[in-house]
Amino acid sequence: MVIKMDERQRLILKPILVMLASSIVSAVMIALNKKVLEDGLDVLVLITYRLLVAGLFIAPIAFFLERKSRPKLSFGILVYLFVSAILGNSLTQYLFYLGLKFTSATYAAAFFNMTPVITFLLSIVFRQETSNFRSWAGLAKAVGTAVNLGGGMMLTLYKGMVLIKSSTAEGLGQQTLLDSAMHGSKKWTLGSLALLLGCFSWALWFPLQSRIVRRYRALYTATAIVFFFSFLQTALISLSIQKGISLWILRSKFQILTVVYGGIVGSGMSFLASSWCVEKRGPVFAIAFFPVTQVAVAIIDVSFLHEQLHLGSLLGSIVIISGLYMLLWGKSKEALDSGSLSKSTETRTINLEAASTVVSAIVCRLGVLLLSYQCNVFLKGVTEEIFSKLVHDQIRCINEGAKILIKISDIRKDEEYCCF
Secondary structure, three states: OOOOOOHHHHHHHHHHHHHHHHHHHHHHHHHHHHHHHHOOOOHHHHHHHHHHHHHHHHHHHHHHHOOOOOOOOOHHHHHHHHHHHHHHHHHHHHHHHHHHHHOOHHHHHHHHHHHHHHHHHHHHHOOOOOOOOOOHHHHHHHHHHHHHHHHHHHHHHOOOOEEEOOOOHHHOOHHHHHHHHHHHHHHHHHHHHHHHHHHHHHHHHHHHHHHHHHHOOOHHHHHHHHHHHHHHHHHHHHHHHOOOHHHHOOOOHHHHHHHHHHHHHHHHHHHHHHHHHHHHHOHHHHHOOHHHHHHHHHHHHHHOOOOOEEHHHHHHHHHHHHHHHHHHHHHHHHHHHOOOOOHHHHHHHHHHHHHHHHHHHHHHHHHHHHHHHHHHHHHOOOOHHHHHHHHHHHHHHHHHHHHHHHHOOOOOOOOOOOOO
16 A cells, blocks of 8 residues: 655655664774774775775765855865864874774664764863753753763673674684684774774764864865865875775775765765755754664674674663763753743654654664574574564564654754754
8 A cells, every 4th residue: 555645744754764764874884894894904994995086986975065155164164174173083083993993883883872972071171061960951851861871881881692693603613712712802802992992073063063063064074075075085094004005905896885885875875864954954854873783783693794683782781872862862851941942842852752752663663673583593493474474463563653743743954953
């Protein structure tokens, strides 16, 4: 049966579908990068190529879209953009991919859900943010921050039992597994430290980017320049460290595909999609989809990369996501109480929370489907009839969720959303 949608329903669903697609694109990019790093591609080489491709993709768009409205570039703006390239791309991506190389895709994606909370803490340190702990909003922000950081500590310090074993681990002997675990523990610690530093680097980038947007109102041009600066930075560092041209040779079609996909789709198109959604629905809406990327990464990580899924990663991810949503709710509530949100915005805030809940429920149910499938593969204990029923349940869940999403909001095209 074909469901006809009016203009209002399309306005509701379009940002949701765009952010879901962007989250899945990011998850695929993380998984592809994990694979090529395991195959021996150097971290800096991967980042350099990816930034070059992204810059070449964004530059023509910036030239044609902003050729009439582009303001004049000053030396001060160029300095801001150069520092933005370091914090937002070069340093953050290097630390993230270093952490990704030494841990797992699921773990790395979960860790970066801490970035909004670290940004909030840095805003308090720099006196850009205040909290009234006697109000519900201030209490929610404080508790959400503590819960989120607690989840990060759980991810780092507690691995727990293996919920899903990798297919490669089954063929190794006990002593080999023991040696691998001891060696892997050191790498896991180094990877966790790199991811934590990457979160801080990215968190420092947000207030800087906010200042750049206010002083230079040409988003695509600024982004193209940042990609160009980042490319030069990583290329010079890589050439100074790596002595040999052989490291720069992409040795397989898969490596070429990963670089092109990461630059055009993962960086370029994903950036454009996220920017469009922030403009239409606000940054809170975009941040609310962070956990979708994590769930998608977990599905790819277990199903295709055959990584082990640990109890600590699962519990830590749930705690981090819970803290993130508590912080977002506190921010929305605070803006509402201060009068910076209108009554219609109050309705949209409530609708946003409902939409986030529905989307989270859908992806969590899909996660249950994945685990059921893995149990069927590894334990051979689920019959075809039971598995078919599980699939039917997931389809029904998605169908009901889509119906709810159509009803939960009343958005007009010319309305603006409050940013925090």
